[in-house]
Amino acid sequence: MVAETLLSKIINSVERHMKKVFISLLMVMFTHLVYSQSTFNVKGVIEDTLGNPLIYSTVLLLDTDSTMVDFTRSELDGSFRFKGVSSGEYLVKTTFVGFIPLHSKVNSRGGKDVDLGILKMSELAAELMEIVIKAAKAQIKMRGDTIEYDVSTFKVPDGSTVEDLIRKLPGMEVDQDGAMRSDGKDVTEVTVDGKSFFGNNPKAATQNLPSESISKVQVFDRKTEEEEITGSTAQSQEKTMNLELKEDFKTGGFGRVVAGVGTEDRKELKGNFNRFNEKIQFSLVGVGNNTGRNGLSWDDYQDFLGSQSFNFDSNLEYGFGGGGNKFFFFSGGSNSLESSIQSVFFQGRQNSGFPENYNGGANFNYDHNKLKISSVYYYNQAGLVSTTETDRDRFFPNFVQNEEGSNQKDDISRGHRGEFTIESELDSLHSIKFEFNAAAIDQEKIYNGENDLFRNSIYQSRGVVNNVNLQSGYLGNSALIFRKKFKKKGRRIGMNISYLFTHLNDDRDQKSLTTFFDENGVEESRLDLNQFNANVGDKKVFKANAIFVEPLSKKFFFQTFANHSQRRETGEREVLDRKENSDIVNEFLTRTSINNIDMNRVGASMRYSHNGVNITTGLAYQQFELSGSYSSINESLFSGEIDRGFNNVIPHLAVNYTPGRNMYLSMGYTRTANEPQIQDLQPVIDNANPLFITEGNPDLTPQVGNDINAYMSRSFPASGIRISLNGRFTLFDNYIGRSESIDDQGITSYKPINIEDGNQGNIWFSVNLPIIQNKFTTRWNLSTNVSDLPAQVNGVMNNTKVVTLNPRLTISYTPTKDFLLSLNGFYRNSNTSYDINSSQDQTVINKGFELEFNTKLVGGIYLASRLNYNKFTNDRFGQDLSVPILNASIYRQFLKGNKGELRLAIYDAFDENVSLQQGTYGNGISQSLTNALGRYVMLSFTYNIKGLQSGVNKRRGFH
Amino acid sequence: MLNKCIYIIIIILLSMDINAQDVEGTIVYNRKTDWISIMSRLPFMTQEEIDRNRLTWGKRSGRGRNYNLYLKGNKSVYTYGENESESGWSWKSEEYVLVRDHKSKKATDAREFLGKKYVIKDEMPKYKWKILNEIKEIEGYLCMKAETKDPIKGQTIHAWFTDGINFFGGPEGFSGLPGMILEIVVNESDVVISATSIDFEQADVKLPIPKKMKGKEIDFAVFDNKVKDFIDQSIEGERNPFWRIRY
Known part of the structure; x- marks a missing residue:
């Protein structure tokens, strides 16, 4: 049977070939008629070394530069033929599976046919x-x-x-x-x-x-x-x-040093070094300056952390999924115990006061054969000396309290942080990751201030405060993460456990003297406070999370998750009243507390995902259990226990739609429930600051936020137009606000309470509109914020409505690579109205522009300049302040490969720098003016082992 | 020696088995893009920027994307294959269906460029192939190496083709070699499109030719001009054009 079919196949094939041969013969005859003068034929026979014909082997006719001109296949007898070949030089290349391809030169002059004869091909070993x-x-x-x-x-x-x-x-x-x-x-x-x-x-x-x-x-x-010489082939x-x-192209490295000295005793020094290859990345970075510029850019960040720069999967609490997290942000630049290295890296950019910062660290990443190890150490030290003048008005149903103050701060904080991660891909389906972070911080803050309180312009009291605060603490945090994929595509499990502990000591030396005056300005009484306040806090948090994803079909995915966390906090506070000869324990303020917060959440979601449409719906059930105890050192004064439980249902909806590559639409609804702070549940009065007395509220329930968001973006890549619109609105249930009351002496009492409702929202709109592509571009931007948040003031409900409008227009003009002119104008209008006292409605305006001008001058010298002009107005404090800041520098690159750069810069050329903060909050309005580093001139030298690139136009983002 | 002869005969018979009938089947290709390498070629990038990107992103590699080449009679259709996303997230793909009639040498392509849909009706593009002296095996087929250039995108393209499959086509519209192209390598490693499964056992292959192709009807010359203009404009503005258009 088999032989028969084989035979018939061979015959079929021969028949087909015969047809081919016949047709090609006809064609050849035809072409011969036309081109008989300039064409020739090539033929030959292909055999192996034993003389067997190599049937059906591919034969290529190539130009002398190997360009293919024609191809054919050998016949059953191993013969082949190219017909109607234009005269010239050629190569005939014969190939056969398992044999070494053979090249034969063909050269025909005058249209003479070429017979290559028998071509013997030898086998590949x-x-x-x-x-x-x-x-x-x-x-x-x-x-x-x-x-x-x-x-x-x-x-x-x-x-x-x-x-x-x-x-x-x-x-x-x-x-x-x-x-x-x-x-x-x-x-x-x-x-x-x-x-x-x-x-x-x-x-x-x-x-x-x-x-x-x-x-x-x-x-x-x-x-x-x-x-060699004779070319003998013996x-x-x-x-x-x-x-x-191997080509060494995968190794690379950077190295840079910048050193600058300036007038006004300004200095900066920055260096980094980095080497990497396919497996290992190693880097060092160090910065010290007193200029208020942290000196570290995104480039430095990437050079330092390498492949770990954007590893943000440390959010271990699984949820509904469903995307939406298109962007990542760094939280703050704070230097508190739980801040990550990523967030402190950019810390130290102040435009207020006189800063002095030192940062530095080392990073090591290893990534090879399914094993990833990364370890990083980072030290940062931030110092800031500043003087601030503050002005604050608070509105009450029938009076206004005005506070004028000034203070001097001298702060320094130091932090050591280390992070270690090891991740192993056990096999193609399983991976395991272990993380350990450790941190230690210490801070010293000195605060000296004075403030005067007025009630409806009548002088009420004067306070003088001198505080010294020392804080130190450490943290350890470890996590184990396990991921499993299944043979069935898309089915997977994620599980993790983590344990965090922190220990914090906080010692405060608090001295204040408050003098109260009667209506005639005669001293009525004095309050002299001299306390030492020592706090020790310990926190332990255990978390366990799991997720399971099951694809139900190609379009439907089911996801279920569980989150569990236990937080145990203990706090001890010892307060000593400092008397002339001895310290006496303040029994009312010296207290201990134990707080336990347990959270359990289970949820599930279903996603439809097809052809650019993704719809996720989900539901979760969340349970908080808050328990604990608090007690004075003298239990007969007060002590108590807390045991509260809260249950919430959390629905979730997210819709994403990408109709094409140039458009993206999304909208969603989600609910959040935040448990009250356990300290806020303790019904104990805290009068550590005798002018601001706080009290807990054991009846608090969680604040629930109903959050609606929508996002749209559309781009037209051919013209460069891009439009995006983003909106978010949150409606609160049981908003945790505060009840605030103030007595005749100006002493304020606060208590947290649940209030029926409140809301806040924002809309952000932007259009990129190039007038001439790459040369003249505009960007239009409008953002608005609205908020309507309630609070209770002296027993009366007050809703504070704030509407902020912030249009912005940026125009950039870059006619050549060496010229940039850009203007960014903005206007920010914030309108605040108060229910309880509509006569106090406020408008705060901040407008201004940034003008940037960069160009190439003569002799390889470049100019970079930026003028920031800010104008602040508000009627309340009669504020009308203009702050123009001009920074300019000229620089030139030199040394081979532009490795060196010398830069002469002037900062704040008009010597006008101040930092003004103004805004409205709750039932009040405030502004603060802080001194800032003024004019100085700096000469700096940069050496970059990779060479620098001149150019005035900055590219941003990814390439 | 006898063994060798038998071996040769078997090879011949096997190859005739394939060639003796019309080729009908499906080839699955995986298309992988090396963005770091593409970015490194852009004329405005400094060595430092290239190194920084490699340092930060160089260790990340995607799984690539699957494409199918359907063959039946003299026709072939090349379009997206099955791409199950593990995250269960769906993105809309650009229109991309390349229909080739190898008998009439006609191409009918449904393509999308910068959000606009086009139907390209034209002769199949002719490539000038150089045949090189390298061989390797892909999915059981011994392949030879050939080289051509794409002047529009400034690419050197290497094709690995086998004469073991008697169909002179390939992925991404490449054709004109004496056999089937099983791998395309653009600029050394920028894009690698490699056959991952070859199935000639299917009984009746249905060519997924769209009943109606939406879009403006143009030819290759017009389309290539659009591509060239966009690349030039992007490079002048120091942007990577290939985030937006097919490399």
């Missing part, structure tokens, strides 16, 4: 075929008689030498002592990249070089000098081996 091509999947390259292949495709264990590799190669033998033979001939010389480095000992290279550094092994006959009995090193 069977081991080349089996071991090199099939098993190692290497591609082989033929250069005349020599055959080359990429030996890096041969798998040898990590750390193997070239010798271990050569043992695996077909045709090679290696003795026990390392002597090599190729095709039975001794290898007497080893060169690396054609150069003889190892003298007469060929083993020195093969036994010492790591196998992974080699891309090719070439073995050829060793020729004597005479043979068979040599010795062989030379050349090892070709």
Whole structure:
């Protein structure tokens, strides 16, 4: 049967070929009629070395530069024929599976036909075929008689030498002592990249070089000098081996130093160094300055953390999924105990006061063969000396309280942070990751201030405060994360547990003297406070989370998750009243507390996902259990226990739609429920600050936020137009606000309460509109914020409505690579109205512009300049302040490859720098004016081992 | 020696088995893009920026995207294959269906460029192939290497083709070699489109030719001009054009 079908197939094939031959014959005859003068025919027969015809082998007719002109296949007798070939020089290349391709030169002058006769093709060595091509999947390259292949495709264990590799190669033998033979001939010389480095000992290279550094092994006959010159092809009995090193393109590195000195005693020094290759990334960074510029950019951040720069999967609390997290943000630049290295890296950019900052660290990443290790250490120290004048009005149903103050601060904080991560891909379906972070901080804050209180412009009291605060603490945080995928695509499980502990000591030396005056300005009474307040807090948090994802079909995905967390906090506060001769324990304020917060959440969601549409709906059930105890050192004064439980249902909806690559739409609804702070539940009065007395509220329930958001973006890449619109609105249930009351002496009492409702929202709109692509572009931007948040003031409900409008227009003009002019104008109007006292409605305006001008001057000198103009107005404090800040620098690059740069810069040329903060809050309005570093001139030198690029136009983002 | 002869005969018979009938089947290709390498070629990038990108992103590699080449009679259709996203997140793909009639040498492509849909009706593009002296195996087929250039995108393209499949086509519209192209390598490693499964066992392959192709009807010359203009404009503005258009 089989033979029969085979036979019929062969016959069929022959028939088809006959047809082909016939048609081509006709065509050839036709073409001959037309081009008989300038064409010729080529023929030949292909056989193996034993004289068997190689049937149906592919024959290529190539130009002398190997460009294919025509192709055909050999017939059953191994013969082939090209007809109607234009006269000239050609190569005929014959190929057959398992044979070495053969090249034959064809040259016809005057249209004479060429018969190549019998072309004998020799077989590829069977081991080349089996071991090199099939098993190692290497591609082989033929250069005349020599055959080359990429030996890096041969798998040898990590750390193997070239010798271990050569043992695996077909045709090679290696003795026990390392002597090599190729095709039975001794290898007497080893060169690396054609150069003889190892003298007469060929083993020195093969036994010492790591196998992974080699891309090719070439073995050829060793020729004597005479043979080289005469070109004698006498068979040599010795062989030379050349090892070709892998192209080193995957190693790289950076290194930069910037040093500057300026007037007004300003200095800056910054350096970084970085080396990396395929497996290892190592970097160092260090910065010190007193200029208020942290000096570290996104580039420095990436150079420092390398492949770990954007690893933000440390949010271990699983949820509904469903995307929406298109962007990532860094939280603050705070230097508190739980701040991450990523967030403190950019810390230290102040435009107020006189800063002095030192940062630095080392990072090491290893990533190879499914194992990833990264470790990083970072130190940062931030110092700031500042003087601030504040002005604050608070509105009450029938009076206004005005507070005028000034203070001096001298703060310094230091933090050491280390992070270690190890991640291993156990196999293609399982991976495990362990993280450990440690941190230690200490801070010293000195505060000296005075403030005067007025009630409806009548002088009420004067306070003088001198506080010293020392804080120190440490943190340890570890997490174990396990991920499992299943054979079924899309089904997966994620599980993690984490444990965090912190310990914080906070000592406060508090001195204040408050003098109260009667209506006639006569001193009525004095309150003298001199306390030492020592707090010790410990926190332990255990979390366990799990998620399971199951694809129900190609379009539907089911996801379920569970989150559990336990927080245990203990706090001890000791307060000593400092008297002239001795310290007395303040029994009312000295207290201990234990707070336990347990959270359990289970939820599930379903996602429809098809053709650019993703819809996620989900529901979760959340349970908080708050328990604890509090007690004065003298339990008979007060002590108590808290035991509250809260349950919430959390619905979730998210819709995303991408109709095409240039459009994105999304909208969603989600609910959040935030448990009250446990301290707010303790019904204890705290009068540590006698002018601001706080009291807990045991009846508090969680604040629930109903959050609606929508996002739209549309781009037109051909014209460069891009439009985006983003909106968010939150409606609160049981908003946790505060009840605030103030007595005749100006003493304020606060208590947290639940209030029926409140809301806040914002809309952000922007259009990028190029007038001339790449040369003249505009960007239009409008953002608005609205909020309507309630609070209780002296027993009366007050809703404070704030509407902020912030249009912005940026125009950039870059006619050439060496010229940039950009103008960014903005206007910010904030309108606040108060229910309880509509006569106090406020408008706060901040407007201004940024003008940037960069250009190339003569002699390779560049100019960079920026003028920031800010104008602040508000009627309340009669504020009308203009702050123009001009920074300008000229610089020139020099040294080979532009590795050096010398820069002369002037900062705040008009010497007008101040920092003004103004705004409205709750039932009040405030402004504060802080001194800032003024005019100085700085000369700086940069050395960059990679060379610098001049240019005035900054590219941003990813390339 | 006898063994060798038998081996040769078997090879011949096997190859005739394929060639003796019309080729009908599906080839699945995986298309992987090396963004770091593409970015490194942009003329405005400094060595420092290239190194920084490699440092930060170089260790991340995607799984690539699957494409299917359907073959039946003299026709082939190349379009997206099955791409199950593990996250269960769906993105809309650009229109991309390349229909080739190898007998009439006609191409009918449904393509999308910068958000606009086009139907390209034209002769199949002719490539000038250089045949090189390298061989390797792909999915059981021994392949030869050939080289051509794309002057529009400034690319050197290497194709690995096998004469073991008697159909002179390939992925992404490449054709004109004496056999089927099983791998396309653009600029050394920027994009690698490699066959991952070859199935000629299917009984009746249905060519997924869209009944109606939406879009403006143009030819290759007009389309190529649009591509060139956009690349030039992007490079002048120091933006990577290939975030927006197919590399």
